[in-house]
Amino acid sequence: xxxxxxxxxxxxxxxxxxxxxxxxxxxxxxxxxxxxxxxxxxxxxxxxxxxxxxxxxxxxxxxxxxxxxxxxxxxxxxxxxxxxxxxxxxxxxxxxxxxxxxxxxxxxxxxxxxxxxxxxxxxxxxxxxxxxxxxxxxxxxxxxxxxxxxxxxxxxxxxxxxxxxxxxxxxxxxxxxxxxxxxxxxxxxxxxxxxxxxxxxxxxxxxxxxxxxxxxxxxxxxxxxxxxxxxxxxxxxxxxxxxxxxxxxxxxxxxxxxxxxxxxxxxxxxxxxxxxxxxxxxxxxxxxxxxxxxxxxxxxxxxxxxxxxxxxxxxxxxxxxxxxxxxxxxxxxxxxxxxxxxxxxxxxxxxxxxxxxxxxxxxxxxxxxxxxxxxxxxxxxxxxxxxxxxxxxxxxxxxxxxxxxxxxxxxxxxxxxxxxxxxxxxxxxxxxxxxxxxxx
Amino acid sequence: xxxxxxxxxxxxxxxxxxxxxxxxxxxxxxxxxxxxxxxxxxxxxxxxxxxxxxxxxxxxxxxxxxxxxxxxxxxxxxxxxxxxxxxxxxxxxxxxxxxxxxxxxxxxxxxxxxxxxxxxxxxxxxxxxxxxxxxxxxxxxxxxxxxxxxxxxxxxxxxxxxxxxxxxxxxxxxxxxxxxxxxxxxxxxxxxxxxxxxxxxxxxxxxxxxxxxxxxxxxxxxxxxxxxxxxxxxxxxxxxxxxxxxxxxxxxxxxxxxxxxxxxxxxxxxxxxxxxxxxxxxxxxxxxxxxxxxxxxxxxxxxxxxxxxxxxxxxxxxxxxxxxxxxxxxxxxxxxxxxxxxxxxxxxxxxxxxxxxxxxxxxx
Numbered sequence: 001x002x003x004x005x006x007x008x009x010x011x012x013x014x015x016x017x018x019x020x021x022x023x024x025x026x027x028x029x030x031x032x033x034x035x036x037x038x039x040x041x042x043x044x045x046x047x048x049x050x051x052x053x054x055x056x057x058x059x060x061x062x063x064x065x066x067x068x069x070x071x072x073x074x075x076x077x078x079x080x081x082x083x084x085x086x087x088x089x090x091x092x093x094x095x096x097x098x099x100x101x102x103x104x105x106x107x108x109x110x111x112x113x114x115x116x117x118x119x120x121x122x123x124x125x126x127x128x129x130x131x132x133x134x135x136x137x138x139x140x141x142x143x144x145x146x147x148x149x150x151x152x153x154x155x156x157x158x159x160x161x162x163x164x165x166x167x168x169x170x171x172x173x174x175x176x177x178x179x180x181x182x183x184x185x186x187x188x189x190x191x192x193x194x195x196x197x198x199x200x201x202x203x204x205x206x207x208x209x210x211x212x213x214x215x216x217x218x219x220x221x222x223x224x225x226x227x228x229x230x231x232x233x234x235x236x237x238x239x240x241x242x243x244x245x246x247x248x249x250x251x252x253x254x255x256x257x258x259x260x261x262x263x264x265x266x267x268x269x270x271x272x273x274x275x276x277x278x279x280x281x282x283x284x285x286x287x288x289x290x291x292x293x294x295x296x297x298x299x300x301x302x303x304x305x306x307x308x309x310x311x312x313x314x315x316x317x318x319x320x321x322x323x324x325x326x327x328x329x330x331x332x333x334x335x336x337x338x339x340x341x342x343x344x345x346x347x348x349x350x351x352x353x354x355x356x357x358x359x360x361x362x363x364x365x366x367x368x369x370x371x372x373x374x375x376x377x378x379x380x381x382x383x384x385x386x387x388x389x390x391x392x393x394x395x396x397x398x399x400x401x402x403x404x405x406x407x408x409x410x411x412x413x414x415x416x417x418x419x420x421x422x423x424x425x426x427x428x429x430x431x432x433x434x435x436x437x438x439x440x
Numbered sequence: 441x442x443x444x445x446x447x448x449x450x451x452x453x454x455x456x457x458x459x460x461x462x463x464x465x466x467x468x469x470x471x472x473x474x475x476x477x478x479x480x481x482x483x484x485x486x487x488x489x490x491x492x493x494x495x496x497x498x499x500x501x502x503x504x505x506x507x508x509x510x511x512x513x514x515x516x517x518x519x520x521x522x523x524x525x526x527x528x529x530x531x532x533x534x535x536x537x538x539x540x541x542x543x544x545x546x547x548x549x550x551x552x553x554x555x556x557x558x559x560x561x562x563x564x565x566x567x568x569x570x571x572x573x574x575x576x577x578x579x580x581x582x583x584x585x586x587x588x589x590x591x592x593x594x595x596x597x598x599x600x601x602x603x604x605x606x607x608x609x610x611x612x613x614x615x616x617x618x619x620x621x622x623x624x625x626x627x628x629x630x631x632x633x634x635x636x637x638x639x640x641x642x643x644x645x646x647x648x649x650x651x652x653x654x655x656x657x658x659x660x661x662x663x664x665x666x667x668x669x670x671x672x673x674x675x676x677x678x679x680x681x682x683x684x685x686x687x688x689x690x691x692x693x694x695x696x697x698x699x700x701x702x703x704x705x706x707x708x709x710x711x712x713x714x715x716x717x718x719x720x721x722x723x724x725x726x727x728x729x730x731x732x733x734x735x736x737x738x739x740x741x742x743x744x745x746x747x748x749x750x751x752x753x754x755x756x757x758x759x760x761x762x763x764x765x766x767x768x769x770x771x772x773x774x775x776x777x778x779x780x781x782x783x784x785x786x787x788x789x790x791x792x793x794x795x796x797x798x799x800x801x802x803x804x
Contacts, residue, residue, distance in 0.1 A: 050689070053689070053692070053693050054692070055689050055692060055693070074697075075692060075695055075696070075697045076695040076697075078693075078695070079692075079693060079694050079695030080695070082693070083693070083694075084690070084693040086687070086689065086690060086693075089686055089687065089690055091685075091686060092685065093685060093735070093740035094739075094740065095682075095739075095740060095741065099682075099741060103679070103682055103683050103686070103694065104694060106679055106680075106683060106694050106695045106696060107694060107695030109679075155694075159694060159695075
């Protein structure tokens, strides 16, 4: 075979009718590379794979496999260069595994000839690479889901193509079989210099098992490079619309991502979804359950004033909530109070969490007072204020004033949710146009 | 190393399955052979077995020792050689044709309900026959002209469907729907034609029901050469059909020119079916059932299913002929009626047995 990268796409555009599935894609993959294709559903991963297989017509551009234009290769010649493990290949008939894998030799056989010793050797190699050497004589339907996926891999390997395309190969597998499957693929690439392109939804598996991650979004390539460079929190926010936390596995330097919430919460019938902002006054770990409830409901939420070492502050950061934070044990500074008041002024409802009140954060409670009667204010009454008043009664006094002014007490986050829902769905909640400025 | 030990262990189960499959295959073959041997003895005209055998083995005086008023001895010779043997041969050829094209089409469409008449081939044949009967085209030579027109109608319909199949990215579903639409169109055209000559519709109906009555050595020669030539080519498409069972895209990624294979298989199945139907009329159920019998017993490898379905179809049609004569000796029952009567209960039995096995398998 001639020189050139294992796969090169130049200016490739693919359309389904009016819809453009791949747009101006340029991509070059070297021999022996293991590349993950990542991107949300509908981003063009499967389209790209099907285009490389020659199953879809290109609207524009060209594809070369090992330096040869795909368009100039016959179907049989393509099969000797590119093999494919499709998404959930369904063998419906109970074929003997060895026969099933033998099907992969089709492109290497002369028309209407029987199987040769080279075919049998290739089948044996494929079986052992897939870890199925001892199952060769069994019917394919007697295999487990994980084994069947490996059987599909073996069928593709029997094609002995230098380029292997995998479409979501692990999506139906349990975590053990996921690791096993991708570990085998990785080993194949290393030992037989097979080039692998795999569409993977699981970014953590992509980071762990591939040399390079190509990210597609709406048919365009938006990122390309080694996983540690490509898989950033910012990318997840932009491409998947997910707020995630990125950590680095210290032993290997491999990044892994913990998804936290959607940037744009789903807007269902729930009046709270997308409603807000709801400003939560918290601190001392007391606001956690409230923040989680609001995040689950999809309400837009702000928080203040929190203590830097506080678990509420950590959670607010993980959830990506705009928050006002003060250094620990210091009295609230003027700047911080102003910032908090801005969030309070922007809020459509205020929730006062069950935080312990001391002299340093009494202002947190007091600053809510001007808003009582103007917008709905909710006061946590469990545990009661008397039990967490460390100011010698001044906090209790402020709390009672808020209550007398029209604030509504609540016992549990669930009760708060119900009350907020009726506000959001009621006449007060509806007419005000959505304020999205806090997200930016 | 470890694999060798393990494969020896794993081999016992399929070996048993294989053994069962071979026993069944041998049983079918023996049944077929038996049918071939017994069939000449069976016919509407009662002729003693010994006379038939003497005729077959070329005895100079086959009727020696038998006195019969029902027929002359020369008639016995004619009946055996010019009626029964050609009829048996036609039953075998037509059954094989229907069996193999049913298998081919079920494979191409990945649909167990596909049969040789799926794509409107029967409508095409009927239209061809109606044209001859209504317009009296070459009616003097009806024995040859009618089959010719039926053949042209049937294979022509297959050709039109194949034109539909040539769209490279077209789906199998499009093709199926196209075939069904064409069948409806041809049936409508046929009905319109017969409207002008309602008396003929009975004749067309009778032809439709199918029978072996037109068998003769010349008919057999034509049918056999067509069916053997095109059927043999069709029987070689096992590897392609095996891959197509995994999906057209998978087959293509493994090197099968699915579009070309689709066109070729449909065309071959059409010609093979047309060659049989032109002489026998529409014989239902043989093409549908035979591939199922093979798949459910011997296995799903199309390298075996194609040829196996031909053998099963041939046996089925011949046995159907024998039983229909034995059951209704005085009237010549159209064999198409009989294949359905005999085939449907057997088919239902197979289906029910299979679903029970599947249900048990799913539970384990």
